[in-house]
Amino acid sequence: MKKKVAMTGAQAVAEAMRQINPDVAPVYPITPQTPIMETFAHFVANKKVDTELVRVESEHSAMSIAVGASAAGARVMTATSSQGLIYMSEVLPIASGLRLPIVMNVVNRALSAPINIHCDHSDSMACRDFAWVQIYSENNQEVYENTLLAQKLAEKAELPVMVMQDGFITSHCLENVEILDDKNVKKFIGEYNPEFSLLKNNITYGAIQLPDYNFETKRQQADAMEMVKRIFIEVGEELSKLTGRKYGYFEDYKLNDAKYVAVVLSSSAGTAKTVVDKLRKKGKKVGLLKPILFRPFPYEEIRNALNGKKIAVLDRSESFGAVPPLCAEIKNALGCKVKIQSYVFGLGGRDLSGKDVEKVFDDLIKGKFDEKIKYLGLRE
Amino acid sequence: MTELKSWKEMKKAGIVEAASSLKVKTGNWKVFKPVIDNKKCIRCFKCVIYCPDFCIFEKNGKIERDLDYCKGCGLCAKLCPVKAINMERK
Numbered sequence: 038m039k040k041k042v043a044m045t046g047a048q049a050v051a052e053a054m055r056q057i058n059p060d061v062a063p064v065y066p067i068t069p070q071t072p073i074m075e076t077f078a079h080f081v082a083n084k085k086v087d088t089e090l091v092r093v094e095s096e097h098s099a100m101s102i103a104v105g106a107s108a109a110g111a112r113v114m115t116a117t118s119s120q121g122l123i124y125m126s127e128v129l130p131i132a133s134g135l136r137l138p139i140v141m142n143v144v145n146r147a148l149s150a151p152i153n154i155h156c157d158h159s160d161s162m163a164c165r166d167f168a169w170v171q172i173y174s175e176n177n178q179e180v181y182e183n184t185l186l187a188q189k190l191a192e193k194a195e196l197p198v199m200v201m202q203d204g205f206i207t208s209h210c211l212e213n214v215e216i217l218d219d220k221n222v223k224k225f226i227g228e229y230n231p232e233f234s235l236l237k238n239n240i241t242y243g244a245i246q247l248p249d250y251n252f253e254t255k256r257q258q259a260d261a262m263e264m265v266k267r268i269f270i271e272v273g274e275e276l277s278k279l280t281g282r283k284y285g286y287f288e289d290y291k292l293n294d295a296k297y298v299a300v301v302l303s304s305s306a307g308t309a310k311t312v313v314d315k316l317r318k319k320g321k322k323v324g325l326l327k328p329i330l331f332r333p334f335p336y337e338e339i340r341n342a343l344n345g346k347k348i349a350v351l352d353r354s355e356s357f358g359a360v361p362p363l364c365a366e367i368k369n370a371l372g373c374k375v376k377i378q379s380y381v382f383g384l385g386g387r388d389l390s391g392k393d394v395e396k397v398f399d400d401l402i403k404g405k406f407d408e409k410i411k412y413l414g415l416r417e
Numbered sequence: 418m419t420e421l422k423s424w425k426e427m428k429k430a431g432i433v434e435a436a437s438s439l440k441v442k443t444g445n446w447k448v449f450k451p452v453i454d455n456k457k458c459i460r461c462f463k464c465v466i467y468c469p470d471f472c473i474f475e476k477n478g479k480i481e482r483d484l485d486y487c488k489g490c491g492l493c494a495k496l497c498p499v500k501a502i503n504m505e506r507k
Contacts, residue, residue, distance in 0.1 A: 136430040195429065233428075239435045246431045253424035254431045260424075 044214045046177045046207035050116065050142045050200075051076035052214075053184035055086055056222040057140075060111035063091040063102035067124065069154040071144040071208050073116035096121040100128035107137035108242040110234025114188075115139070118204060119146035122160045126167070129197075133168035134254070135242055136261065138191035138198070138231075141169075142184060145303065145353075146204035147385045155386020156204035158302065158354040162362045168258050170198040170265050171332040173302045175288075177202075177212040182280055183329075185217075188226055189272045194265045195232075196258075203304040205386065221279050262333045269330055286335035288327040289342055291317060295324025297401040298343060300367055301351040302328055305382070305389045309351075312394040323398050328363065336370040343371060347401045349378040351389075351413070361410065376406055382413035389414065438486075444472070447489025449504040455479050457501035464493035464502060 044052065050073045054062070062081075064074040081090040091106075093099050099115055107113045117125060122143055132139050143161050147153040161171060172187060174180035180202040187198040202208055233240055246254060266286070273284025290310050292298060299309050306327035316323045326342060328334075348371070352361035360368060364379040371377065380397060383389050393413045400411075451464075451473070458480055464473045465480070472487040473480060480501075494502040 134430060233432050241433050241435050241437065242430070244431060244433050244437070249421055250427070250431065253422070253427055254429075256424040257427065257429055261429075 039215050039217055041213050041215050043211045044177055044181075045072065045209055045211055046174075046180050046202045047072040047144070047209065048076050049177045049181040049214045050184050050202070051080065052216060053181050053222075054114050055080045056217070056219055057112070057114065057185070057188050057226055058086045058223075059088050059114040061091060061102070061106035061113045062088050063093055063099040063106070063113070063115055065093050065096050065099045065121070067096050067117075067121040069119050069146055069204075070121070071116065071118050071204070073142055073144070073208075077116075096124040097128060100125040100132065103139045103141075104128060104132050104135065104137060107132070107139050108135060108235050110229075110231050110236045112188075112192075112229045113137075113139045114141070116142040116144070118144040119154065119160045120149060122164060123148060126164060129164055129167040129169060131243070132197045133258065136195040136258070138195055140184065140187045140191050140198050140200065142180070142200045142202070144204045144208045145201050153385040154204070156206050156304075156353070157384045157386065158201075158352070158362075159384075161199060161201050162354040162356075164199070165332055165362060168196065168262060169332065170194065170196055170262075171201065171330070172198065173201045173329055173331055174207070175303055175306050175327060177207055177210075177214045180207060181214050181216070182276065182282065182284075185222060185225065186269075186272055186276050186284060189275070190265065190268055192229055192231075193268045193272065194261060196261055196265065201303065206304040215280070217279055225276060225279060265333050266330070266335060284329075286328070286330040286338050287342070288325075288329060290325040290327065292324035292326055292342060294322060296322040296346060297349075297398055298324045298326055298346045299349050299351060299394065299397055299401075300326045300328065300343075300363065302331070302353065302363060305351065305353065308389050308391060309394050312391050312398065315391070316395070316398055321398065321402065323401075328366075331363075331366075334366050334370075336366070339367065340370045343367070347404075348375070349380060349397045349401050351380045351382055351397065353381075353383045355381055355384065378406055379410045380413050381410055387414050442485045444470075444484055444486045444488060447487060447507055449489040449491060450484055450487065450507050451482055451489075451491070451493050451502045452505050453480050453482065454501045454503070457499050459499050459501075461498060463496045463498070467492055467496055
């Protein structure tokens, strides 16, 4: 039995966590925190879950506890945002290097300075090369389902997974969310029996590895990341039986016959879809591609989907002095001969309006191309 | 020297068996080794208690060393109240 409940994105994640019922959840309420762990702490206090909630003295410690508990064989989840994620960053590659399936929800918010706390993708994009799987969610429903998917994916791939949603825009706003039956989720997630755990096996995690072996271990990680693509589809198909929705590497919206395509992550895709509908009514062949799986990046599939189209990529983060993160991947997928217009928008929580997206399509249609990055919604 | 494994043959994440140091002699890189004069020794056992690598112990009434694991830190010699231990070049 599915039920529809009005929930914020943060509550939807906490609900998914309640259904997953992790063994350990370390938490530190750094500014800016989100209501994810606050809501989950209520579940712990009211004995709705069996989780051991470990309150620590910093986000660095939160991720360290996650690493220790996961190596011991526990199912571990946590959540963070912005500065908190960056404070964790020393421990993030340890989690992935030890191949620990920790699932962490990240509420995307700007990085200080200047201090801001509103939505952009600077935080998770800064962590894109830490060998964590990255999944971006558009709305409250998606972040709920992606969290469930992430848990199973992480354990099958033996890699940690970050599930992203947009700060405030989805994390603090109410939407109807279709919640699955507890029993079905429990069955879908299943028991966690790691191949190696400190409590069961006579092993050492995190021993020193010198130049004779370290390179090989990193090669294994690259291979594990490559395998994620197949596992993502398998787990997605399984979840699809419960939710009735499809889980792909990206969402294509009126893309097939589109000539002009915008590529954008997360909640802004919702805005862009409205604009696509509006322009379609006027007979303009526009479409949208919303990447969902960002690490590993599905180059081949995206190349096939975007082949022969005029493309604009909208990034909600900068890679200062370089091509913005999403645009860099799309350019990599399509090759340097294809002209792709790069846009940066919405830094520090600046809204992306429908008019901004219309301008993007308008410029694509008129062939107004600029080698340089264009800035949307910026006072020039 | 054992043959090095390829990335496909290795355990993931550099996981190793526990207590692998039993197989690897870790005392190779010392410069100085402790030399014990059992005639001077007063059996206070300070060296036995303080050795960070459990490399000094009593056997058949004598104080002995395990040079396979001794790193040559010299703590035993420093602590010995009767100067019964001297650090000498390996």
